[in-house]
Amino acid sequence: MAKIKDVAELAGVSAATVSRVLNNVPTVDADLAERVRDAANELGYRANGVARSLRRQRTDVWALIISDIGNPFFTSVARGVEDIAQREGFSVVLCNTDEDPAKEARYIDVAEREQVAGVVMSPNAFGSDISRLTAAGIPVVAIDRPLREPVDSVLVSSADGARLATEHLFEQGWTRPACVTGPARADTAEQRLAGYRDAFAALRRRPAKSLVRHTDYRAESAREAVASLLDSASPPDSFFLANSSLALGALQEFRRRGLLPGRDVGLVSFDDPPWAGFVNPPMSVVVQPTYEIGVQAGELLLKRIGHPLAGKDARTITLSTELIVRDSSLHKPRRTRAKAAQTA
Incomplete structure (x- = not known):
């Protein structure tokens, strides 16, 4: 040899x-x-990777700890992280927590025991404990949601994106937009709810509590939340959904009731999954720069490896969102279409 x-x-x-x-x-x-x-x-x-790791006291591996591998958002983020890691000679191990704090804790334990070179993670909605990583001197970069500890972070202006989406619904003539968002303690869920409320405040209005639902980030939970809103005494005429999994649940409930987005109900979702432009009608979305989130997180981690945080020098990068308007949010009432057909 x-x-x-x-x-x-x-x-x-x-x-x-x-x-x-x-x-x-x-x-x-x-x-x-x-x-x-x-x-x-x-x-x-x-x-000899084992011998090299013993000399360095670190492996050539990054741990990428995310909350839901089924969410296309994280698929694109993971690609960005991996591209940076591969460029610099690192490998990436993917860890999916399913928003389960216990599962996340086990992955953190493995990352510490295996002495990974660094960790990129999306914290769970209930508060993540990274004390073992920081005690071991393993750098951590948070994505999507901030951590309590002073670590580098790559976030998105969620409140601004939610405000743009809700303002767009008002501009299209919808008058009672509802908001279906994530768990009440999740930072992104609260930020998107805050942006939704900001759109009402700009019109000197206050959204009724009955127009807001908190749920977990699952399609079935969203379907039930949308159903309860539509069955309420004063149902909404449009919806802002806080991510694509929630939007999928909403679309299922609309189809069950025979409601067509853009005609019977308005719809805008956070995130732009691959299927958003191909459903009938195509879905309006708030786009996050998902690949760029991964790239920026990878670059921050590279700078931290061998250069641990000193004092309060943690860096936060906040990226912008973009509203893409498609037919699901355009107000085309049934009566308008009938009148147009008669005129033709």
């Missing part, structure tokens, strides 16, 4: 240079680095 000294002899460099090249140290001359890699490939050299 080839060793570092064999690669060094074939490349005509020192063993230290080989080590720096194989550890992706950027200061090595490009020509020397190419010679080393060519020699390593020719000899079939493979680094």
Whole structure:
């Protein structure tokens, strides 16, 4: 089996240079680095990952801890994180918590025991404990929701996006938009509810409590919430949904009742899943820069590896959202269509 000294002899460099090249140290001359890699490939050299990890006291692995792998939001975020990790010679282990604090705690325990190089995580809605990671000196970057601890974060202006969505419903002539959002203690759920309320405040109105529902981020829970709103004494005429899983539940209930978005009811959702433009009618959405969230989180983690937080120097990057208007939110009452048909 080839060793570092064999690669060094074939490349005509020192063993230290080989080590720096194989550890992706950027200061090595490009020509020397190419010679080393060519020699390593020719000899079939493979680094001893276990021994290297023992020397470094860290693996070449990042843990990506997310709350719901079934949500397309996290699929795109994961791609962004992985692209940065791969570029720098790291691998990514995906951990799905299902918003379960106990499951999240087990993954944090594994990340600490395995001495991962860093963690990117979406905290659970009820409060995450990363004390084991910080005690072990493992850098953490939070995405989607902030952590109580001072760590780097990549967030999105959720309140602004929700306000834009609700204002759009009012501008289209809908008069009683409802809000179906996530658990009451989840930061993103509260931010999106705050943006919804801001749209009412701009009109010097206050949304009735009966127009708001908190639920978990599951389609079936959203379907039940939408059903209860539609069956209320003063039902809404439109809906703002706090993510795409909730929107899917709303669409199921609309279909069950024979309601068509854009004609019988208005609809805008946070997030732009792959199917949003292909349902009938296409769904209006607030788009988050999901891939960019992952990229920014990866870049922040890279800067923290080997350079732990000092004092209060945690950095927060807040990215903007965009409203994409499609037919589900355009107010086209049934009577307007009938009159247009008669005129034609």
